[in-house]
Amino acid sequence: MLISFHYTVHTSLDVVEEKISGVGKALADQRELYLGLLYPTEDYKVYGYMTNSKVKFVIVVDSSNTSLRDNEIRSMFRKLHNSFTDVMCNPFYNPGDPIQSKAFDSIVSTMMVQAF
Amino acid sequence: MSRQSNRATDSKKMNSELFTLTYGALVTQLCKDYENDEEVNKQLDKIKFTSHVVLHRFFQEGCAAGKITNKMGYNIGVRLIEDFLARSSVGRCHDFRETADVIAKVAFKMYLGITPSVTNWSPAGDEFSLILESNPLVDFVELPDNHSNLVYSSLLCGVLRGALEMVQMAVDVRFAQDTLRGDSVTEIRMKFIKRIEENLPAGDE
Numbered sequence: 001m002l003i004s005f006h007y008t009v010h011t012s013l014d015v016v017e018e019k020i021s022g023v024g025k026a027l028a029d030q031r032e033l034y035l036g037l038l039y040p041t042e043d044y045k046v047y048g049y050m051t052n053s054k055v056k057f058v059i060v061v062d063s064s065n066t067s068l069r070d071n072e073i074r075s076m077f078r079k080l081h082n083s084f085t086d087v088m089c090n091p092f093y094n095p096g097d098p099i100q101s102k103a104f105d106s107i108v109s110t111m112m113v114q115a116f
Numbered sequence: 117m118s119r120q121s122n123r124a125t126d127s128k129k130m131n132s133e134l135f136t137l138t139y140g141a142l143v144t145q146l147c148k149d150y151e152n153d154e155e156v157n158k159q160l161d162k163i164k165f166t167s168h169v170v171l172h173r174f175f176q177e178g179c180a181a182g183k184i185t186n187k188m189g190y191n192i193g194v195r196l197i198e199d200f201l202a203r204s205s206v207g208r209c210h211d212f213r214e215t216a217d218v219i220a221k222v223a224f225k226m227y228l229g230i231t232p233s234v235t236n237w238s239p240a241g242d243e244f245s246l247i248l249e250s251n252p253l254v255d256f257v258e259l260p261d262n263h264s265n266l267v268y269s270s271l272l273c274g275v276l277r278g279a280l281e282m283v284q285m286a287v288d289v290r291f292a293q294d295t296l297r298g299d300s301v302t303e304i305r306m307k308f309i310k311r312i313e314e315n316l317p318a319g320d321e
Contacts, residue, residue, distance in 0.1 A: 086256050089256035090256050092259065092263070
């Protein structure tokens with residue numbers, strides 16, 4: 001079950017690349033961090049967000065959940081981005097390591113519970 | 117950048133984040149450099165202080181990085197006291213209670229932007245606690261399991277000890293509670309040891 005999520009997220013990275021490269025040089029400065037719906041599968045909708053430091057956040061939502069609005073997803077990404085920034089500022093965290101921060105985990109869990 | 121905790125963007129707050137990150141980098145570097153406690157103990161034994169009677173307790177507990185940041189704090193404290201006395205224009209404190217108030221209300225406010233509360237006075241009036249609701253040094257910090265005994269903010273203990281020594285007070289400063297280790301507040305316990313006589317030569321054992 002977990003493997004299929006990893007696969008979904010992995011393929012979504014290609015879509016992120018497409019979205020980024022499609023914008024063009026002139027608009028590159030104004031590129032929004034929020035990338036919107038990356039692609040829908042039959043079971044899931046996948047949303048993307050990429051920071052200016054090329055860190056990508058991907059949210060996978062059940063297709064049957066139609067009540068989640070775009071601005072709710074945006075605010076989820078904003079919270080993720082803020083929590084991630086706090087994790088980065090932990091001097092004991094080495095960039096690139098899997099995140100083991102309890103604060104980050106609890107924020108993500110709360111967010112997921114609230115959304116569904 | 118916007119954060120969960122809504123930091124103000126005035127210049128004082130920006131400096132505080134830089135200080136927090138700098139201190140964090142220092143502590144983690146020390147942890148990496150000094151994984152072996154024995155080696156550090158040997159190095160630290162060579163260092164001489166005037167009130168060494170107070171300091172033996174520090175070297176018996178805590179890991180290497182904690183001891184070193186304490187020593188660094190001490191060096192900061194002996195210098196910072198001059199800056200503090202010049203900027204705050206408080207007169208000589210008449211007793212330890214006055215000292216406690218000045219530390220909490222003036223010194224902490226001036227340098228860290230927080231005002232801890234002074235509580236838990238011992239019956240003899242020679243020991244008290246500073247309760248810090250928040251500690252700017254530990255913003256964003258989470259101790260990993262392999263450093264769960266690290267006294268991260270040991271610098272603060274050193275600063276207080278060094279500063280008070282320069283005004284002829286030997287004190288023992290330790291952390292009684294630490295939010296990094298799961299306590300609800302951070303509590304610094306300060307104990308008055310003795311008044312330092314002026315004719316003791318500085319720097320000799």
